[in-house]
Amino acid sequence: MPRSGRLRWGSEPFSQPRRCRASSPQVSPNLAALSQHGTNYTVTSTSRPSDSFPGLTALVTGGSPLTTGAFYDVSYDRALSPPRKTTPYGIIGGPTLCPRVVGTQVGFDEQIDIDLTKLDAGGGINPDYLPRDPRNSCAPVYPHQFIRVNTIFEVVKAGGGYTAWSDKHQSYELTNGQSGKGVDDFYAPEINSIPVALPQVTLLPCNPLPDQTAVSKSNAWTTVLPISNATTASRFRRSSTRSAGKATMAPRRSQCQTCSA
Numbered sequence: 001m002p003r004s005g006r007l008r009w010g011s012e013p014f015s016q017p018r019r020c021r022a023s024s025p026q027v028s029p030n031l032a033a034l035s036q037h038g039t040n041y042t043v044t045s046t047s048r049p050s051d052s053f054p055g056l057t058a059l060v061t062g063g064s065p066l067t068t069g070a071f072y073d074v075s076y077d078r079a080l081s082p083p084r085k086t087t088p089y090g091i092i093g094g095p096t097l098c099p100r101v102v103g104t105q106v107g108f109d110e111q112i113d114i115d116l117t118k119l120d121a122g123g124g125i126n127p128d129y130l131p132r133d134p135r136n137s138c139a140p141v142y143p144h145q146f147i148r149v150n151t152i153f154e155v156v157k158a159g160g161g162y163t164a165w166s167d168k169h170q171s172y173e174l175t176n177g178q179s180g181k182g183v184d185d186f187y188a189p190e191i192n193s194i195p196v197a198l199p200q201v202t203l204l205p206c207n208p209l210p211d212q213t214a215v216s217k218s219n220a221w222t223t224v225l226p227i228s229n230a231t232t233a234s235r236f237r238r239s240s241t242r243s244a245g246k247a248t249m250a251p252r253r254s255q256c257q258t259c260s261a
Contacts, residue, residue: 053108056167060151060175069148073109073171080104080131080141087111087129099134106131108143108171110192121170121190143174144182151175153182168192192220 025032047058047065053073054065065071081098082105083091089111091104112129115122130140153163154177165175165183168191176182199207 057147061149063149074107077106078103081134083129083131085128088116098132098138102134104131110169110190113170113190116190117194119189119193119196125170143171144176144180147174151177151182153177154179157182191222195221
């Protein structure tokens with residue numbers, strides 16, 4: 001430990017915890033209430049590398065990429081075998097490659113969807129696009145099995161709570177944790193799917209989409225920002241409805257996501 005007695009990351013000293021700054025009750029009443037007894041804990045760091053996949057994993061597990069094994073949504077694993085089929089983004093697969101080949105690129109983004117062009121991902125994850133475990137009869141390895149630790153959702157479930165999570169890819173079912181049962185209500189419309197009209201969304205004009213030129217050139221909701229905002233509201237409404245009357249842990253991310261009711 002440095003002579004100053006403060007923890008350091010590299011050459012930068014960490015500050016000691018301090019009282020929260022008060023938030024405006026008019027703007028953020030819940031944060032304002034929390035600031036009366038909360039503490040800013042600054043002896044911490046974002047995940048390194050920092051991206052949505054290792055970042056989310058760090059948030060729901062408390063572990064660094066070194067601990068969880070999740071360094072990026074596309075990585076390489078020396079202990080796994082290639083998928084049964086070649087993925088849409090070119091990870092080479094084949095039915096006879098496991099257990100003959102050990103060591104493969106792993107893709108836990110939209111390329112494991114049944115149909116990555118569809119808002120509902122075609123109905124979920126295609127197991128033929130997943131890496132396989134040569135030590136377990138070449139069974140496909142789902143994202144929740146890939147991470148090495150449990151998640152906060154499993155802790156809440158163990159305490160009798162009800163859990164919900166919404167995100168941008170089916171691969172974020174990693175939030176289930178190693179048990180595979182951490183999240184009761186998981187909802188992950190594909191953010192990189194081709195935008196479609198959403199007649200059920202009424203907060204903004206979504207039927208038809210407002211910018212048809214952008215839609216015709218786009219293959220992702222991220223390029224149609226007004227609709228991303230509208231579908232975020234729809235996703236939150238669905239989560240609130242599905243969880244009504246239940247003890248729910250449903251953290252919300254700041255990034256705009258797409259969804260439909």
